Amino acid sequence: MRPISYSRATDTATAIAAVTADPTSDFLAGGTTEIDLLRQNVLHPRRLVDINGLPLTGIEVTPEGGLRIGSLARMSQVAAAPTVRERYPVIAQALELGASAQLRHMASMGGNLLQRVRCSYYRDAESACNKREPGSGCSAIEGFNRGHAILGTSEHCIATHPSDVAVALMALDARVLTQGPSGERGYEFDDFFLLPGDSPHREHPMEHGELITAIEVPPAPVARHSLYLKVRDRESYEFALVSVAAAVSVVDGTIADVRVALGGVATKPWRARRVEDFLIGAGVTRENFAQAARVELIEARPTAMNGFKAELARRAIVRALETLTADRSGSPA
Ligand SMILES: Cc1cc2nc3c(=O)[nH]c(=O)nc-3n(C[C@H](O)[C@H](O)[C@H](O)COP(=O)(O)OP(=O)(O)OC[C@H]3O[C@@H](n4cnc5c(N)ncnc54)[C@H](O)[C@@H]3O)c2cc1C
Numbered sequence: 507m508r509p510i511s512y513s514r515a516t517d518t519a520t521a522i523a524a525v526t527a528d529p530t531s532d533f534l535a536g537g538t539t540e541i542d543l544l545r546q547n548v549l550h551p552r553r554l555v556d557i558n559g560l561p562l563t564g565i566e567v568t569p570e571g572g573l574r575i576g577s578l579a580r581m582s583q584v585a586a587a588p589t590v591r592e593r594y595p596v597i598a599q600a601l602e603l604g605a606s607a608q609l610r611h612m613a614s615m616g617g618n619l620l621q622r623v624r625c626s627y628y629r630d631a632e633s634a635c636n637k638r639e640p641g642s643g644c645s646a647i648e649g650f651n652r653g654h655a656i657l658g659t660s661e662h663c664i665a666t667h668p669s670d671v672a673v674a675l676m677a678l679d680a681r682v683l684t685q686g687p688s689g690e691r692g693y694e695f696d697d698f699f700l701l702p703g704d705s706p707h708r709e710h711p712m713e714h715g716e717l718i719t720a721i722e723v724p725p726a727p728v729a730r731h732s733l734y735l736k737v738r739d740r741e742s743y744e745f746a747l748v749s750v751a752a753a754v755s756v757v758d759g760t761i762a763d764v765r766v767a768l769g770g771v772a773t774k775p776w777r778a779r780r781v782e783d784f785l786i787g788a789g790v791t792r793e794n795f796a797q798a799a800r801v802e803l804i805e806a807r808p809t810a811m812n813g814f815k816a817e818l819a820r821r822a823i824v825r826a827l828e829t830l831t832a833d834r835s836g837s838p839a
């Protein structure tokens with residue numbers, strides 16, 4: 507048995523100082539990732555600093571008309587917020603399609619971004635895994651890899667990023683705001699999630715003791731017409747095989763603004779910029795959607811078991827875009 511000390515922080519500076527001072531310590535929010543992995547002998551903190559007493563639960567409209575979500579706001583709280591549902595439906599849908607009702611009540615937004623991969627080898631302390639133990643090898647590359655990534659992989663790790671809401675936030679150009687030993691920082695969402703490369707154990711650029719305080723979403727009129735499509739093996743309580751966060755604005759039958767991000771297929775929440783570049787200024791047709799999806803998946807690198815994901819992703823992109831545009835310009839040709 508390993509002893510773990512536990513303390514409850516009442517202000518942000520104390521929480522940051524406590525974790526910074528001890529390299530074996532972790533922040534504890536809802537605990538739905540941290541405690542799971544501690545029990546599975548994957549994480550080994552000697553000290554947990556409970557941050558649930560910090561005043562970081564607000565969901566506010568910013569002066570510019572965007573959204574600021576406190577890192578300790580619960581998934582269910584954000585999904586239910588009227589301003590989120592009305593202005594950013596893709597965020598509410600991504601949250602509601604994740605985990606279970608009980609988990610969504612416990613799980614915080616900051617913890618959601620930092621949840622760990624669902625690769626079974628990562629969660630089995632006996633298996634070789636470069637992410638858990640750098641340099642030990644990757645059991646998934648030649649192992650059971652049906653759920654693994656086809657985009658953004660490396661020869662060192664092919665695990666899929668598991669968060670749903672991070673996919674929606676990626677499509678909306680969100681920023682992660684932090685406070686830490688070196689002061690306050692802001693990260694563009696795309697820079698916050700690191701590709702595995704040759705150091706898959708490094709998943710984000712934060713230093714030890716850096717605390718996510720909020721997630722900021724810029725104003726995005728296009729987001730009022732957005733959706734999250736999640737394809738999975740069963741209809742609830744399951745991670746995505748493929749997911750699509752999409753928002754589209756159509757003017758006179760032409761696409762004026764479009765945002766697309768993919769989940770379940772990549773090692774980080776994947777902004778589908780090729781889809782967006784192809785579609786801006788294009789007509790609302792199924793042919794254009796299908797061609798855009800093909801272009802995005804050109805660099806897919808499937809494993810022995812997950813070749814189906816490329817086709818599934820192409821179809822899911824088309825379906826999401828068709829669903830979003832069908833009601834405004836008649837059925838796409
Ligand atoms: C059975 C199951 C099914 C699930 N299904 C889904 C799903 O379908 N879709 C989905 O998106 N997610 C899913 N999840 C993941 C779940 O959403 C995450 O576990 C949860 O969001 C983590 O939040 P938490 O507050 O519990 O974080 P914790 O477990 O408390 O923390 C997670 C990590 O983040 C760190 N941390 C937490 N808050 C901060 C902060 N503010 N600043 C810096 N570090 C911090 C902790 O130290 C820890 O390392 C599932 C989880 C389970 C157990």
Ligand code: SF4
Pocket residue numbers: 623625626627628634635636637638643644645646647662663664665706
């Ligand atoms: S895919 Fe990544 S997380 Fe899974 S075993 Fe390989 S290195 Fe570990």
